Amino acid sequence: MKHRTFFWFFLPTGLAMLLFIAMPIVSVVTQSLFTPHEAVLVTVETCTPFSCAQETTIDQEATAALREQSPMGRFVGFDIYTDRGHLAFSEVAQAWHSSDSFGEFLKQLNNLPFYRAMGFTIVFVFVVTPLVIAMGLLIALAVNTVNARLKGIVIFFSLLPFVITPLIGALVLFWMIDSRGIIGTALQWMAGDPSLSLKASTGLMWISLMIYGVWHAAPFAFVIFYAGLQTLPMDQIEAAQIDGASRLQRLRYVIIPHLMPLVTFVALIQLMDNFRVFEPIVGFNASAHATSLSWAIFNDLGGETRQLSSAAATSVITILGVALLLSPVLVRTWRDYKGKV
Amino acid sequence: MFLKKFAIAGAMAALMSTSALACEISARVSIVGNEFPAIQSVGAGAQACTGAEVKTNLTADHQKINLPGMQGNPAEYTSAIIANSSIVALMNEDVIRPLDDLVAKHGQGLKKNQLITIDGKIMAVAFMANAQHLVYRADVLEKIGVQPPKTYEEMLAAAKMIREQGIMENPVGGAYAAGWNLAEEFVNMYLGMGGSHFKPGSAEPNINTEAGIKTLEMMKALSDYMNPDFLTHDSNATNAEFRAGNVALMNMWGSRAATLVSADGVAQEVVDGFAIDGPMTVGGGSIPASTLWWDGWTVAKNISDEEAEATFIAMMNGISPAMMANEEIRTQAVWLIDGYQPTDAAKGVFAAAGMNTIPYPMLPYMGLMHTALGNELVDFMKGDESAEQALKDAEAAYIAAAKEKGFL
Numbered sequence: 001m002k003h004r005t006f007f008w009f010f011l012p013t014g015l016a017m018l019l020f021i022a023m024p025i026v027s028v029v030t031q032s033l034f035t036p037h038e039a040v041l042v043t044v045e046t047c048t049p050f051s052c053a054q055e056t057t058i059d060q061e062a063t064a065a066l067r068e069q070s071p072m073g074r075f076v077g078f079d080i081y082t083d084r085g086h087l088a089f090s091e092v093a094q095a096w097h098s099s100d101s102f103g104e105f106l107k108q109l110n111n112l113p114f115y116r117a118m119g120f121t122i123v124f125v126f127v128v129t130p131l132v133i134a135m136g137l138l139i140a141l142a143v144n145t146v147n148a149r150l151k152g153i154v155i156f157f158s159l160l161p162f163v164i165t166p167l168i169g170a171l172v173l174f175w176m177i178d179s180r181g182i183i184g185t186a187l188q189w190m191a192g193d194p195s196l197s198l199k200a201s202t203g204l205m206w207i208s209l210m211i212y213g214v215w216h217a218a219p220f221a222f223v224i225f226y227a228g229l230q231t232l233p234m235d236q237i238e239a240a241q242i243d244g245a246s247r248l249q250r251l252r253y254v255i256i257p258h259l260m261p262l263v264t265f266v267a268l269i270q271l272m273d274n275f276r277v278f279e280p281i282v283g284f285n286a287s288a289h290a291t292s293l294s295w296a297i298f299n300d301l302g303g304e305t306r307q308l309s310s311a312a313a314t315s316v317i318t319i320l321g322v323a324l325l326l327s328p329v330l331v332r333t334w335r336d337y338k339g340k341v
Numbered sequence: 342m343f344l345k346k347f348a349i350a351g352a353m354a355a356l357m358s359t360s361a362l363a364c365e366i367s368a369r370v371s372i373v374g375n376e377f378p379a380i381q382s383v384g385a386g387a388q389a390c391t392g393a394e395v396k397t398n399l400t401a402d403h404q405k406i407n408l409p410g411m412q413g414n415p416a417e418y419t420s421a422i423i424a425n426s427s428i429v430a431l432m433n434e435d436v437i438r439p440l441d442d443l444v445a446k447h448g449q450g451l452k453k454n455q456l457i458t459i460d461g462k463i464m465a466v467a468f469m470a471n472a473q474h475l476v477y478r479a480d481v482l483e484k485i486g487v488q489p490p491k492t493y494e495e496m497l498a499a500a501k502m503i504r505e506q507g508i509m510e511n512p513v514g515g516a517y518a519a520g521w522n523l524a525e526e527f528v529n530m531y532l533g534m535g536g537s538h539f540k541p542g543s544a545e546p547n548i549n550t551e552a553g554i555k556t557l558e559m560m561k562a563l564s565d566y567m568n569p570d571f572l573t574h575d576s577n578a579t580n581a582e583f584r585a586g587n588v589a590l591m592n593m594w595g596s597r598a599a600t601l602v603s604a605d606g607v608a609q610e611v612v613d614g615f616a617i618d619g620p621m622t623v624g625g626g627s628i629p630a631s632t633l634w635w636d637g638w639t640v641a642k643n644i645s646d647e648e649a650e651a652t653f654i655a656m657m658n659g660i661s662p663a664m665m666a667n668e669e670i671r672t673q674a675v676w677l678i679d680g681y682q683p684t685d686a687a688k689g690v691f692a693a694a695g696m697n698t699i700p701y702p703m704l705p706y707m708g709l710m711h712t713a714l715g716n717e718l719v720d721f722m723k724g725d726e727s728a729e730q731a732l733k734d735a736e737a738a739y740i741a742a743a744k745e746k747g748f749l
Contacts, residue, residue, distance in 0.1 A: 038747040039705060041544075044460035048425065049467050049635045049677055050700050057459060058705050060435050074747070084741040091737075111726070111734060113716065179570055194510075200569035202723065285573035288519035288719040299520075299716065302405045304430050304708030309745050 136221020170283025374422025474689030533630025619692025
């Protein structure tokens with residue numbers, strides 16, 4: 001393609017990317033480097049229905065003057081990134097020096113909000129992603145063998161978990177696993193322990209969240225793989241059959257290699273999605289047991305006093321995390337591409 | 342959803358019939374606020390105005406959206422219904438206007454104690470008082486032969502008897518959901534223990550104290566008698582437990598207690614046994630382990646004067662004394678509105694005020710403390726760390742946040 005043609009083809013996409021991807025990133029990076037001004041506090045008489053008292057409040061005029069002077073706030077560099085709410089450099093160093101064993105160090109690390117969130121996020125990503133791929137493939141293979149008349153309806157029902165709004169799906173499951181819900185009660189009966197509660201134990205809550213993650217995303221993998229299965233080269237399958245390949249061998253040596261580019265694609269999307277795990281934590285009210293970076297951003301913005309700089313710093317860290325996570329896959333794709341050229 | 346709409350429609354119909362005064366406005370009004378019954382009535386009253394559109398957005402997530410919705414110019418919301426905790430966020434960002442001129446022009450009938458005055462300027466109009474206090478099952482306490490508890494220690498003793506006699510497995514209810522609710526219970530209990538969240542005259546935290554440790558120990562002891570899922574139970578879930586007859590003793594908001602057993606499908610024994618008493622004290626203190634609250638409305642700064650005036654008129658109609666003639670509305674809250682005759686449901690909040698309960702602090706940095714407590718105390722409540730460590734963590738989290746916001 002000529003450079004000129006390419007330019008005009010790319011221009012609309014390029015503009016949209018600039019507007020909706022590049023500029024927000026620039027904005028969020030900037031916000032993470034600045035914090036609000038030092039608060040100017042005054043003590044004034046405050047009267048409420050109960051009493052009048054001297055209370056501390058913010059001096060609006062002085063604050064307005066400060067904002068006028070430097071509208072961006074205070075430049076603090078990477079201070080927010082290194083404070084306790086984020087990478088917590090000094091707290092980590094202190095934990096390293098004060099702990100006798102590596103286990104003790106990890107325990108202290110887990111006490112810091114960022115590392116606790118990362119701990120859950122990483123486990124979630126690396127448990128849910130492979131399970132989603134495996135489940136998706138299994139469902140796709142199963143549906144592919146279903147009688148053509150039933151296929152439509154089976155596909156529809158297999159897709160349902162993905163169609164449901166994530167938060168609603170999480171809430172449905174949340175009430176089912178409640179100790180008075182249908183699954184919760186069934187588990188209590190099976191375990192013979194009437195005090196068993198999925199929501200009260202960190203381990204069980206993690207498992208519930210991961211089951212939700214797989215339940216919700218498996219249909220996505222299924223659709224992709226099912227589409228891939230429709231393009232299977234029948235001559236290769238038949239050749240393999242004539243050569244005496246068993247069902248399992250055909251799957252292992254013909255079908256999976258054929259679907260491999262799709263597996264990469266699903267893995268890429270799922271790594272990205274699962275790293276941003278958020279809805280189930282809110283839906284399950286699980287913040288006592290599991291947090292993630294996205295949840296931390298939500299929490300910073302949801303308190304009575306919003307912490308924009310802190311939320312911005314966590315957002316930048318999330319972007320870097322996604323980039324890091326995707327880099328091996330991206331590098332591989334790039335190599336494949338170069339190999340072909 | 343249907344029921345809620347139905348209730349609003351009912352309140353509207355009641356208002357239409359009782360408010361003889363017509364309410365005419367000439368500019369848009371848009372209200373954001375919490376969703377409990379009393380606020381639904383205020384919203385419905387404002388919507389009874391004619392002449393221009395009155396929109397309401399009443400949701401439990403109001404505090405997440407009111408500030409962004411008022412920072413624009415013009416602001417999306419012309420009025421935010423707030424409480425003494427949430428007005429601080431709006432004051433910190435300077436998005437609400439002084440109401441002195443509007444009160445002079447349209448505020449006839451407001452009582453002096455309804456005017457929230459900060460540095461001589463009226464910043465909000467309060468319409469109800471609120472506090473958490475004891476809600477219990479009189480029939481269950483009668484069965485074990487004890488009086489309604491006056492202290493948390495007595496509550497524990499009663500809970501133990503109820504469990505041991507096999508009446509209920511988890512007789513104590515509490516809105517201990519991780520986050521805002523858990524922090525609120527700490528704030529209550531800590532004040533009851535005689536603690537103070539900040540060092541005098543500064544934004545330095547002061548919770549890692551002996552009173553703080555005793556507070557957490559009491560909360561932990563109470564949680565042993567709660568549904569094991571207590572860290573996921575907010576006020577709504579706690580009320581559901583009470584309605585289902587699983588809970589006999591709980592510390593609950595006056596604004597929610599009043600209508601607690603009027604929901605559909607509550608068992609008759611729960612309806613009959615339902616009773617309210619004042620807040621409890623703790624650790625031998627005389628000040629209740631609770632906080633006093635007021636709810637009121639504000640008018641946005643970034644709107645035209647016409648819109649501000651229309652908003653003021655509509656909100657005044659939402660808190661009109663005529664509403665006090667409606668029995669259903671009257672029970673919904675402890676109204677500060679002229680002509681309010683207390684109902685039995687108001688007993689708890691009145692007792693709280695009479696016992697010198699401390700109002701929830703209106704400090705600019707209290708919100709950060711609340712958030713830090715809500716996140717950092719869960720490890721202790723789960724039994725994963727010591728009380729000292731949890732309080733140390735909460736202080737550290739607060740300090741990081743307060744530094745960012747320029748308070749330290």
